[in-house]
Amino acid sequence: MRPIRKLFTFVSHVLFYFLAVRFALHMGQSHNLAALACDCLILSGIFMILASSQFVHILRSYGNIFTRLMATEFLSWGLPLSVVAYAASDRPSIRVISAIQLLFWLYFAYRYQVNKARYEKQGCGPVPLDTCIKIPVQLPRPGDAIGTGGQMARLLHQGVAHTETVIPWEGRTMLFSSWFENGAFLNEVPRILKPDPKYPNYLLQRRPAIRADQVELMEYVVRSMIAQNAAYVEKLKAQRLGYPAFLRNYLDRKFPVTGYDWLGRYTGRRAPDHWTCNVVYLEVMRRSGVEVVRLGHGAAGLRTGWFDIPNTEDLRGDDALHLVRNSEVPALLAAESSNCQPEVVSDPDFEQQVSALVQSCTNIFAQRSKAKAGPVVQASN
């Protein structure tokens, strides 16, 4: 659904601005009030359809700067356009439709304001009320994501805008991410989770927790990613040595070879050996066989990986990632201290079916001969 939503948003925007320019040019020549009302009605209608189709998404992802910008765009165009359509026309049908549109925009603004009250400002932007921003270091477990504030959050006016991936590492829990200065980088949990009012953190806990085999695989994945990133850095440094000095100096100043994906920061692409912090999370999960929300589809949702920056806030669109609230922390800590294994919800019937299929597809030749031999055995019995 995500790519379809993006495609719809993109096409609607192109259509809106194309028609807006066309109507404006046409209006400059004709000065016809009835036509103006009609044009405003059409333009407001396009955004009304778009806003109504994304109503829930807009309200849910208020923390994301791009959603807030889109909501502001809808309101700042939709409201005046429907007012102009109402005022400029004397035809009852147009007046009725524009009145409906006006009511819709007022309702949209009201719901948006009500929703705003469910958030509080932490650091540089809004996070949902009661979000646990001082995460106890015992809580994170492999597969979870930690959103943190910082430079990107300040730039984007969000509460958090950097992602750290919780991974198992040599018997401990560590954090893995990609930093501007270091590229793919391991961190101690307490270093990132130290309480700091300037940089709030939140924990997106994977529920159900990932399986033991996935945890085991994750460590291999992270080790291979670190090696892959180091090889990329080495290769790129060698490549830059061949560039003219002025170009090399410029690139080293603007885009230092650290292993961070500078281009991906703006495009949202998924490169094989260098990543942004959010793409690291998506890559670690995908490579560890954990199904995760697919982000960075690219403009128009066409999977081009262009102009579609994966944002930490977008991870909340993953149904398996649960934002930990303050009220939940005591229970979670109690479970942790009593050394309870994380709950892995699984349907026995589902597990049985999966196991049977796995079995049947491991050495299909043996299965085939067994199937052939089956009736003979029965007959001999």
Added chain:
Amino acid sequence: MFRFWKTAKAVANIFMIFATWRWYQHGFGLEFGLSCLALSFMWLALTFGQMNYLMRSLSTILSRVQLHVPLWFGLILSIVAAYTTTEPLVLVLSLLSLIGWISVYFRYRVNKKKFEKQGHGLLPKGIMINPPADMLPPGAILLMSGMIAETIQESVGHGEIVIPDGDKKWSFSSYMKYGVVMNPLEEVMPRRAKHGITVARVPVVPWTEEQCRHSLLQARSMLRQNKEWVVRARARREHVLSLLPLPAVAKDLVRKVMPITGYDWFGLILGRSKMNRWTCIGSVQELLWRMGFTLDQYFGTGLLGAGTSILDPILPARFFDLRCYRDLTEADYKVWLATQTGA
């Protein structure tokens, strides 16, 4: 860079098709001989531009088409230009163009000697056909003939990868009938040898112990992920079918015509890479990606290399073009045989 060049080549080819059509319709508004010459030179420039790639990838039918069509068309255009023109300069240039095309042809002939016909297409000369299972190192990519190879007129149309498991070796792939499978390599190779051709490409840098263990965990994880998807997809479809007022025969027909096996039927045409279902060679590429191998090129990036995964099926024959892998040759076989005898 791979995607950049892919995009550039695709755009140039589309432009040339458009230019040829314009030439056919309007002749560029030039004298006939001159317009033939202009078009011939444009095709020649494009062919020279992608010559190395085309020569390397003669195993794929698309490369052969990209070479043959401009070659014969360009030859005819140059001859027509030389024959119809009255201008001495155009005549000289058309002779030059003719020489250019003849040089392309000779280069093609010389390069073709590096390939031999096997099955329905070409294979690099000296490559070991149906190598024994014991000879295959961990991570070897097996390219095999079969139904798809026959359809697309190539020698190979199916791919698998060797996964080590202690003393045992598995062959990992995705089959249309079963989805993702892991079969004992010593059973796969003789069976395949009975029905067709199998060739192998082996990693230039042998896999480490860590990579061997990682590959086994990845293969098991992908197998499980694929089967989880199958169970969920089947349940979802049964639910939808139960809601539809259709006779049982129609429901059975749907199940038969569109079986959910774990194979990525859309991916066969599109070349997309999903999280939990793959085509045969798609599963090999995904496994290598997950293991952290930076291949020098990733296939299935989509039409124009734009990442859309549209109309760009991952063809097994393209894996001959991977430079981080090398062909397993008859010479390797002789060395291996000598080692075995010595042992």
